[in-house]
Amino acid sequence: MKYLYYPGCSLEGTSAEYDISTKVLLESVDIQLTDIEDWSCCGATAAESQSHLLSYVLPARNLALAEKMNSSNQILVPCSACYLNLKKVEEAIKKDKDLLGKINTVLAEEDLVLKGDMIVRHLLDVLSKDVDIEEIKEISHNKMAGFTIAPYYGCQCLRPFTVFDDPEEPHSMDELIRATGAELFEWDMGGQCCGASNTSTKPEAGMALVGKILKAAKGADAILTVCPMCQMNLESSQKKISHKEGIDLEIPVLFLPQFLGLAMGKTQNDVRLDLNLSNAGKLMKARV
Amino acid sequence: MGQVSNERLLEQTETVKEMIQTCIQCGTCTASCPNNEFMDITPRHMWRLLLTDHADAVFSSKSFIMCSSCYYCTLRCPRGLELTHAMSLLKQAASKLKLKQFQRSSLFYEAFLDSVKKHGRVREMEFMTNYFISMKNPVIPFAYASLGLKLMAKGKVRPEFPFGGKGKLTALFKKVAELEG
Incomplete structure (x- = not known):
């Protein structure tokens, strides 16, 4: 299977381990990724807080570049915020031809044209729908048996576009986790908000949401995420929040492909557990 | 108001x-x-x-x-x-x-987009540095210092000097501003 790949800015820097582990994992299940040439930022939540048109133009530029490559018509996106922004354009231009016209007026500045041929897919969508679960089972040989794992989805891969999972009670990670031999941690925080950029601009509110999630995860061996923003928020302030709440809330937080990669025989170095801000290596220590 | x-x-x-x-x-x-x-x-x-x-x-x-x-x-x-x-x-x-009371969020988004306009992709250190400068509040950077140092220690962000050249996406941003009036 072949997909075009949109890593997004976070995967180039603060979430490099998400990029690396995604590539390592997909390679082992025969999925080929080709970067969209010259891709640029999707606008994150910043663009839509500043300008309506810009929040469409920034993702649209990447869709237009992808169309120009004449390769796959599917774009795989690991970051949930990027996914939402690219998806937003895919959906909007199907109905709103006036908007498509405006977008193309702007893109003409770079001699680009958007037609609307691309299908935007989240990494979790591809892993849960396109990858043969039996293959993961076979390769992992129950390697993660004994672990209880909490799947954390966050918001923007589930809502507002309900493409591959239930936006209220998400389950798309369940089978993937069980395929490794691990048990599922039962909780209802999987689709709750991590605070997003409020952790930077309104820390009090942002940290309260992170605290709720970490508290609910008590008893799990690790939390898995599918978004760089969620990952950063859940990992970066565990000590501070533990101190504030007066209980130990430290827990390994891994990106889903890091966990699946480890289950399928990749080393901690292959999936770069050393780059995680939480003590992700602790999870595997028991196994050595 | x-x-x-x-x-x-x-x-x-x-x-x-x-x-x-x-x-x-x-x-x-x-x-x-x-x-x-x-x-x-x-x-x-x-x-x-x-x-x-x-x-x-x-x-x-x-x-x-x-x-x-x-x-x-x-x-x-x-x-x-x-x-x-x-x-x-x-x-x-x-x-x-x-509006002044929303400045902290507005300036955060502005600094982010400014970095995108210049480079096409966001550069965290530059964007945060410019955000701190625009906030004109010497205390705020300390709230981020510990995370910034952690990220630097992992090699995830690099200290960067503000960039002054011709922006990669300047033409797109200009056209959007023109259309939105």
Whole structure:
């Protein structure tokens, strides 16, 4: 299977381990990724807080570049915020031809044209729908048996576009986790908000949401995420929040492909557990 | 409101008012909002204020700026209103009118987009540095120092000097500004 790949800015820097582990994992299940040439930022939540048109133009530029490559018509996106922004354009231009016209007026500045041929897919969508679960089972040989794992989805891969999972009670990670031999941690925080950029601009509110999630995860061996923003928020302030709440809330937080990669025989170095801000290596220590 | 007249605010919120015309004041949005305990007026109340032309009361509160775009309200609204989008239109208005009380968020977004305009992709260190400079508050950077150092130790961000060359996406940004007037 072949997909075009949109890593997004976070995967180039603060979430490099998400990029690396995604590539390592997909390679082992025969999925080929080709970067969209010259891709640029999707606008994150910043663009839509500043300008309506810009929040469409920034993702649209990447869709237009992808169309120009004449390769796959599917774009795989690991970051949930990027996914939402690219998806937003895919959906909007199907109905709103006036908007498509405006977008193309702007893109003409770079001699680009958007037609609307691309299908935007989240990494979790591809892993849960396109990858043969039996293959993961076979390769992992129950390697993660004994672990209880909490799947954390966050918001923007589930809502507002309900493409591959239930936006209220998400389950798309369940089978993937069980395929490794691990048990599922039962909780209802999987689709709750991590605070997003409020952790930077309104820390009090942002940290309260992170605290709720970490508290609910008590008893799990690790939390898995599918978004760089969620990952950063859940990992970066565990000590501070533990101190504030007066209980130990430290827990390994891994990106889903890091966990699946480890289950399928990749080393901690292959999936770069050393780059995680939480003590992700602790999870595997028991196994050595 | 003080800085800006209610008339000017009403002008800026016309589209939002239009969008939420069919709100039935059921409060599902408020009940679904993860940030509601940090809001001085509830989302439901805010829609009502907009519908009754009390935009000044909306911008005297900080409720809409607390929205973290989780899309629960949009998903659950029985009238199918795009409330998360309405929140972002209010953020746009606050930024456009340069309202002081929302400066911390507006400047954060501006610094982010400035980095994108220049490089095509965001460079975290440059963007945060410019954000701190624009905030003109010497205390704020300390709140981020520990995370910044952790990220640097992992080689995830690099200290960078502000960039002064011709921006990669300048033409696109310029055209957008021209079309939006």
